[in-house]
Amino acid sequence: MSLAREYDMYDYENMLSWDERERWELIDGKAYQMAAPTITHQRVSRNLFRQIDAYFRDKKCEAFYAPFDVKLFAKKDDAPSDIDTVLQPDIAVICDPEKLDRTGCRGAPDWIIEILSDSTGRRDRREKYGLYEEAGVREYWIVDPDMRVILAHNLENGEYQAPKAYTEQARATPGIFPECVIEIADVFRDI
Numbered sequence: 001m002s003l004a005r006e007y008d009m010y011d012y013e014n015m016l017s018w019d020e021r022e023r024w025e026l027i028d029g030k031a032y033q034m035a036a037p038t039i040t041h042q043r044v045s046r047n048l049f050r051q052i053d054a055y056f057r058d059k060k061c062e063a064f065y066a067p068f069d070v071k072l073f074a075k076k077d078d079a080p081s082d083i084d085t086v087l088q089p090d091i092a093v094i095c096d097p098e099k100l101d102r103t104g105c106r107g108a109p110d111w112i113i114e115i116l117s118d119s120t121g122r123r124d125r126r127e128k129y130g131l132y133e134e135a136g137v138r139e140y141w142i143v144d145p146d147m148r149v150i151l152a153h154n155l156e157n158g159e160y161q162a163p164k165a166y167t168e169q170a171r172a173t174p175g176i177f178p179e180c181v182i183e184i185a186d187v188f189r190d191i
Helices: 012-016 039-056 121-125 127-135
Strands: 023-027 030-034 062-065 069-071 091-094 104-106 111-115 139-144 149-156 164-167
Touching: 012 023, 039 062, 039 091, 039 111, 121 127, 127 139, 127 149
Parallel strands: 069 104, 111 139
Antiparallel strands: 023 030, 062 091, 091 111, 139 149, 149 164
């Protein structure tokens, strides 16, 4: 059992000492414990990651899936005690290999995807949206398994633009990777 409590302040150094079987995120030093994902969440994540990973095979960019530490505002030389925001996006694509270290990503990934769940949906839509925008994540997708829709937010001039909505009948193409085609019907298959 971890010593973390959701009302104390922590940094990444603290987080590294917690039980590896528990999933946590830090936002401005506040710890949020994450529940295990549902089977629907897992299926959507698997179906989406398969398509993304296939596209990036043998390319410069690399896709990762949770659990994967994204130290969103960390700089290369920051000590773990200097880092107070660490997120666990469902899928992250990083194109700069210099941002990768043995524990995850230091700085903003190029593309982040969050799959909504009852326990994290509100944070994904509000807090993480703002954090990803502030950090410069070039594209942020919010996947809603209940509505069977993907909302794609592209960063322009430091702000996310009105999202493109992709439903099951569509093919989605990330604005920053226009040759990557995601079959939305396959994302929501089996749920």
